């Protein structure tokens with residue numbers, strides 16, 4: 001793949017997109033994991049699927065150039081995120097209820113749009129599991145723009161988001177506007193999901209947001225370190241996953257996620273060894 | 285006459301079905317160390333929530349630093365350690381330094397980063413509570429008493445004039461409770477921080493507080509610690525609804 005990378009534009013697009021997604025998915029994922037919102041990412045990815053199916057339907061029936069499945073997916077994801085926030089404030093005592101409601105809604109809509117478009121095709125398959133060949137130059141530019149927006153906003157609101165994630169009551173007492181920051185955060189989540197789906201696919205996007213974090217949280221000291229390690233693990237997974245997916249002719253979603261799981265297992269084993277070694281030292 | 289930091293006049297508060305506070309008149313003067321005691325469910329946490337704007341004022345008037353609470357903006361003048369502070373997500377990957385830095389988030393403001401002076405301020409606050417050796421340890425790896433100190437540092441870092449603590453010594457062992465009171469005493473005497481402390485350690489607290497307030501829906505007692513220890517058993521059991529022996533109540 002490395003030598004083909006310079007030869008074929010689609011591979012280059014995929015590779016750069018993968019590198020971008022390998023940064024922003026674990027970056028945002030760290031906040032998602034510590035706020036125990038991992039399942040929200042899943043719910044949103046299924047809403048995004050509905051948007052993509054809607055876009056594919058539009059493509060098939062009409063020719064509206066600018067409304068590609070990528071953009072309709074992103075639009076649905078953003079709308080879904082707004083619904084989740086609304087539902088979470090309606091069901092204050094059962095905030096997790098928002099997840100099955102939004103998730104099933106997304107799947108229901110997807111089924112309808114897919115059958116209206118007369119069933120499955122390779123495009124849809126690529127969106128479900130990711131693809132090494134589906135990224136156009138326009139997609140790459142859009143994802144680059146999203147990545148810049150996400151990184152800039154997260155840097156600007158880092159301390160507020162961090163403070164809110166740790167202890168919402170205390171943050172509110174000191175005068176932080178919890179509602180607005182929440183809203184911003186869920187919007188960013190929607191954008192990152194839409195961007196990542198090109199590479200890892202709908203079904204596995206939440207894995208790329210959470211598995212690298214699950215690994216780094218075991219060994220990192222502090223929040224910043226957790227973020228940095230998560231991004232490193234995310235990048236390793238994306239690179240190994242893309243290259244092996246290309247050679248094995250497997251959708252990269254599968255290989256990326258399996259690489260993440262392998263890293264996670266290695267980290268857990270490493271931690272075990274480390275702890276038992278330290279205990280032995282204490283005993284001696 | 286010293287400045288009034290908190291003043292509540294004829295304040296009542298009800299949850300949907302329960303009346304939690306009835307006609308409370310209450311004041312905190314600058315320099316005071318107030319021990320707030322009373323039975324469980326007596327409304328202590330509710331009173332604090334009202335002061336902090338976490339619960340909406342329904343009836344009566346509340347003033348903070350001479351300003352009506354709905355106009356009050358200087359929230360960093362008030363530090364708060366919640367009753368729930370210790371029930372945070374123990375797996376949260378944040379170092380002591382990072383947790384204490386959160387106390388500056390609102391004060392520094394949106395779109396700004398922590399300055400060098402802010403960083404020094406964080407280390408000073410951590411040092412004040414004697415946790416400097418743990419600066420870069422994860423908060424989840426510390427003992428309950430140490431975590432409590434870190435949360436106090438988080439409240440101190442913005443240089444508050446009033447520190448409110450809701451049952452901070454629950455789950456802390458006797459030796460550390462003693463050190464904890466020494467710390468509070470020091471903050472009050474040396475740094476002139478006013479304190480409102482909710483606690484059940486009535487015995488220990490009477491040695492340190494300047495005033496004791498006893499709350500069970502209404503204010504039952506407001507006076508000096510010596511007056512509180514001199515209350516008859518009958519008066520105390522009237523307040524608490526069950527017998528309570530203050531002097532030997534020493535955990």
Ligand SMILES: Nc1ncnc2c1ncn2[C@@H]1O[C@H](COP(=O)(O)OP(=O)(O)O)[C@@H](O)[C@H]1O
Pocket residue numbers: 299300302303304322323324325326327328329330331
């Ligand atoms: N969120 C709430 N909703 C309904 N009732 C509440 C709530 N919080 C407290 N209460 C009730 O208000 C009363 C006072 O509670 P609280 O202020 O927590 O007392 P304390 O802190 O002195 O133990 C209790 O009867 C309690 O059951």
Ligand SMILES: [Mg+2]
Pocket residue numbers: 328329330367450451
């Ligand atoms: Mg309470």
